[in-house]
Amino acid sequence: MPELPEVETVRAGLASLITGATVRRVDVLRDSCVRLLPGGTAQFAGMLADARIASVARRGKFLWMPLLHAHEPEPAEALAAHLGMSGQFRVHEGAQAPQPHAHCRARLHLERDGRSLTLDFLDQRTFGYLHVEPLVPTADAQAGGAGSDLAAVPGSVAHIGRDALDPHLDVAAATRAWRRGSRGIKQVLLDQTLVSGIGNIYADEALWAARVHPERPASAVSLRQARELLDASRTVMSRALAQGGTSFDALYVNVNGESGYFSRSLEAYGRAGEPCSRCGRALRRASIGGRSTHWCATCQRRFSPRA
């Protein structure tokens, strides 16, 4: 579930079910779902063996679970995960887990308070991955992300900016970074190194709400508009989160396999040809930067009338 609200829905679900659980066994059903370890899946399974999941954390669309090994005071490594386009986590409680789903790429057998749990990582399109890697300190010594107080993130997340809903996001620095350069503003919103968590759906929604054309050069976005875009991103993603995320089909579901309801609240994304709810003109759709983009040509001007 690709964007921030969907990943947060997964994070919260995982946190309630597997925090404090210990990994007992790992089955990797498709080797390529495990990334970046020279020792491959065997090393992956070995690094997880008997590790305790201290918490479930998230920054933007990146998830990780700090791991505690016996006699360690603080987690030094984490099980990191990215859902890519189609990744899912599913949790089953009880000793007999069902047959793995056809898209199940890895199954972790856990134990919590003497009870068995099964954590499946499903991924139809296989752009997602799992990875065990060291935690590195955050530059600002604040918590690495939502769900954990640890001032650390997995190494592969260090270059990712704090997300739009992170209380430690430096708003002034973020909006300054957004307004730098000549790229179109939509591409800038999608740049996860500046502000993370905003994906293709919520970028279109934020641009519609702030009345900014997706192709306006970032340098032509006023400070006020940049703040409006950040506010709009936060508002729309918070509302989506409250409804369990956006989903159009069974591909985007929470840890119980249920989908959210926010798709019916979208104003721009997926509504090409339908009337804009502000002005009534038909919404447009085009491919911008390789991503399908939806906007209202009347409300969202390429250049600001007075800026």
Added chain:
DNA sequence: AAGTACCCCTGCGTGC
């Protein structure tokens, strides 16, 4: 720095 191309994959709906 920023733009471009291309890579990683599967499955669905559409039109011929």
Added chain:
DNA sequence: TGCACGCAGGGGTACT
């Protein structure tokens, strides 16, 4: 019915 094609919410790398 079959087949080719376009499309899908992500991100990384290499090159200009």
